[in-house]
Amino acid sequence: MATLTIALMDPPYEAETTTTALRIIDAAVRKGHRVNVFAYEGAVNLTMKDQAAHPNPVKGTTVEEEDHVIPSKLVAALLGTEQVEWINCGLCVDERGSGNWVDGARRGAPADFLKWSQESTNTLVIGTK
Amino acid sequence: MAKILSVVERAYHGTLEEQDDTILWMSHILKNAGADISVLLRSNAVNYAVKGQDASGITIGGVPLSNPPKLDQDVVSLIDAGVDTYVVTEDVEDRGIKQGELVGGVKMVSRSGLADLFDGHDAIWHW
Numbered sequence: 001m002a003t004l005t006i007a008l009m010d011p012p013y014e015a016e017t018t019t020t021a022l023r024i025i026d027a028a029v030r031k032g033h034r035v036n037v038f039a040y041e042g043a044v045n046l047t048m049k050d051q052a053a054h055p056n057p058v059k060g061t062t063v064e065e066e067d068h069v070i071p072s073k074l075v076a077a078l079l080g081t082e083q084v085e086w087i088n089c090g091l092c093v094d095e096r097g098s099g100n101w102v103d104g105a106r107r108g109a110p111a112d113f114l115k116w117s118q119e120s121t122n123t124l125v126i127g128t129k
Numbered sequence: 130m131a132k133i134l135s136v137v138e139r140a141y142h143g144t145l146e147e148q149d150d151t152i153l154w155m156s157h158i159l160k161n162a163g164a165d166i167s168v169l170l171r172s173n174a175v176n177y178a179v180k181g182q183d184a185s186g187i188t189i190g191g192v193p194l195s196n197p198p199k200l201d202q203d204v205v206s207l208i209d210a211g212v213d214t215y216v217v218t219e220d221v222e223d224r225g226i227k228q229g230e231l232v233g234g235v236k237m238v239s240r241s242g243l244a245d246l247f248d249g250h251d252a253i254w255h256w
Binding site: 014016019022029058068070071074076077 | 206
């Protein structure tokens with residue numbers, strides 16, 4: 001079993017990298033690996049519990065019909081596997097006022113990312129482009 | 130009313146969470162609100178017009194993506210709503226996409242024709 005560390009920067013709803021990262025984490029977990037996620041800058045918003053689904057006035061569909069995938073719920077589901085650890089950069093959180101996280105996410109600092117990267121089998125950085 | 134050309138270049142950002150493309154969506158809702166708006170798909174965004182895209186089957190952490198984005202159908206809906214939708218011919222060809230693979234109703238425009246297309250609009254919104 002390997003331990004992977006992934007650094008993310010992009011916020012939810014803004015980047016294709018979020019999809020890629022969540023799929024990589026999911027694939028690693030399915031194969032029995034452990035994954036550490038260090039959320040930096042906008043990525044700290046991925047864990048915000050207050051994200052909400054909405055109807056689609058263009059399609060005329062209800063919130064139930066849209067059945068939106070909420071990024072924080074995906075993160076919560078990954079954390080629920082107990083194979084994923086998630087640290088939000090604390091200063092990035094303060095900048096954005098982005099508290100109220102899903103269970104399992106915790107506050108940390110770049111030093112945690114450094115420690116994780118030194119202890120992990122490999123580290124993947126997915127920065128903002 | 131000012132004629133607006135909305136240029137979409139960056140593709141597939143946030144489409145998993147949004148279940149659509151944010152600028153196609155906004156262009157559509159602005160059209161519904163009475164805007165005289167057209168859309169130009171360039172660079173990677175030309176792929177939005179490729180028929181038969183299928184983003185179904187994704188599951189993350191055991192949570193299925195039950196209502197995946199259907200970008201090609203969103204382009205069709207946009208055209209049906211009366212939004213002229215252009216794709217850049219060379220950007221399509223550069224990606225090995227045949228014109229027959231595109232949804233019906235999109236209008237091809239060459240790179241050399243972009244200046245005239247822009248000139249035919251009062252506002253260019255390059256997202």
